[in-house]
Amino acid sequence: MNTAQTIAKKGFVWLIGAGPGAADLITVRGLKALQAAEAVVYDELANSDLLANCRSGCELHSVGKRAGRHNASQGEINELLVSLAQSGKKVVRLKGGDPLVFGRAGEEIEALRAAGLPYEIVPGVTAATAAAAVTGLPLTHRDFSSAVVFVTGHQCAANTGGLDWAALAKLKATLCFYMGVRRLPEIVHNLVEHGMAGTTPLALISQATLPAQKVTITTLAEAAVIPSEHIAQPALVVIGEVVRVSDFAQQVPGLAGRDRGSVL
Numbered sequence: 001m002n003t004a005q006t007i008a009k010k011g012f013v014w015l016i017g018a019g020p021g022a023a024d025l026i027t028v029r030g031l032k033a034l035q036a037a038e039a040v041v042y043d044e045l046a047n048s049d050l051l052a053n054c055r056s057g058c059e060l061h062s063v064g065k066r067a068g069r070h071n072a073s074q075g076e077i078n079e080l081l082v083s084l085a086q087s088g089k090k091v092v093r094l095k096g097g098d099p100l101v102f103g104r105a106g107e108e109i110e111a112l113r114a115a116g117l118p119y120e121i122v123p124g125v126t127a128a129t130a131a132a133a134v135t136g137l138p139l140t141h142r143d144f145s146s147a148v149v150f151v152t153g154h155q156c157a158a159n160t161g162g163l164d165w166a167a168l169a170k171l172k173a174t175l176c177f178y179m180g181v182r183r184l185p186e187i188v189h190n191l192v193e194h195g196m197a198g199t200t201p202l203a204l205i206s207q208a209t210l211p212a213q214k215v216t217i218t219t220l221a222e223a224a225v226i227p228s229e230h231i232a233q234p235a236l237v238v239i240g241e242v243v244r245v246s247d248f249a250q251q252v253p254g255l256a257g258r259d260r261g262s263v264l
Contacts, residue, residue: 011085013112015105017098017124018046020131022209026050030122037092039084041077045096045234059084074104078111085117096234098126102152102178128176131208131236135215136247139174144241147173153180153187153237169194174240181206181228181235188224191239196220201243206235215248 014033019025026034034040034053042051044064051060061080063072072080084091099105099121112119128150132139139148149168168175169191180187181204192198198221206214214232216223220239243249 011088011091011117013081013085013091013093013117013119014122015093015099015108015119016095016122017103017126018043018050018094018096019125020097020127020209021047021207023047023049025125025130025209027122027124030124033120033122034092034094036090038089040092040094041080041084042092042094043096044071046094047096050094059089074107078108081108082111082115082117085112086115095124096127097130098124101126101128101150127178127208127234127236128238131205132176132238134209134213135203135205136245137203137238137249138242138245139176139238141242141245144244145172145174147171149173149175151175151177151180153177153183163190165190166194169196174238174242177237177239179234180237181231181233184226184228184231184237185224187237187239188220191220196239200239201241201249203238203243203246203248204231204235205238206232208236215246217243217246217249 014037016026016030016033018030031053034050035055037054037058039059039061040051040054041061041063044062054060063077063080081091081093093099093108095103095105097103105121109119128139128148140146149171151163151168177187198219200220202218202220202223204216204218204223204226212232216226216231218226
């Protein structure tokens with residue numbers, strides 16, 4: 001599907017993962033596509049420094065989304081990608097993290113397929129693996145966890161019916177909640193209500209891989225009383241015994257800070 005001959009005949013779309021934050025964590029393939037693009041449709045979570053790699057005359061379209069702030073709906077983004085590619089342009093859809101992990105790339109793929117347009121997925125480093133790596137937190141560990149679960153924070157309200165909290169609480173896996181800061185009290189309540197110990201270690205990692213990176217090591221119970229406005233976003237919530245192995249956990253006696261968590 002992604003041959004040079006196909007690209008020459010009509011427009012082409014690369015859906016690229018820009019990585020977790022730091023500009024130099026984009027893949028070489030992603031960077032090359034970005035340099036070749038005639039139009040770039042980019043998210044707010046993609047590091048804006050990457051746009052300096054675009055060639056002169058490249059069209060730049062900001063469609064960023066943050067909690068409570070949407071520049072464009074997903075439908076509008078789909079239409080923009082199709083329109084740009086149908087006009088014969090080489091298009092990059094630049095997303096934070098990996099395009100297929102809570103990045104809605106699946107919906108964009110469907111729109112491109114329906115329009116008969118060629119595309120390529122360029123994987124990126126997703127937030128969970130990156131945030132864990134830069135804090136020395138192994139998502140899996142022979143002594144603590146042999147499974148990892150990625151969960152979207154948007155479905156953490158008790159009335160959504162989208163999550164099996166009993167299964168999550170009993171799984172003994174590492175739980176990684178994306179976009180979970182605003183729902184943190186509900187996450188804690190639901191897990192504890194279904195049997196997870198309040199003493200379970202929890203890490204909050206915000207602005208991972210960036211100079212403003214901030215790490216909070218605490219416990220499930222104590223995390224419920226940290227005001228969300230005190231946590232920089234975007235942030236990842238990691239829950240599980242593997243948090244004990246984190247570089248930052250080594251500096252926190254008993255893993256939980258006194259005073260509503262220890263911010264390091």
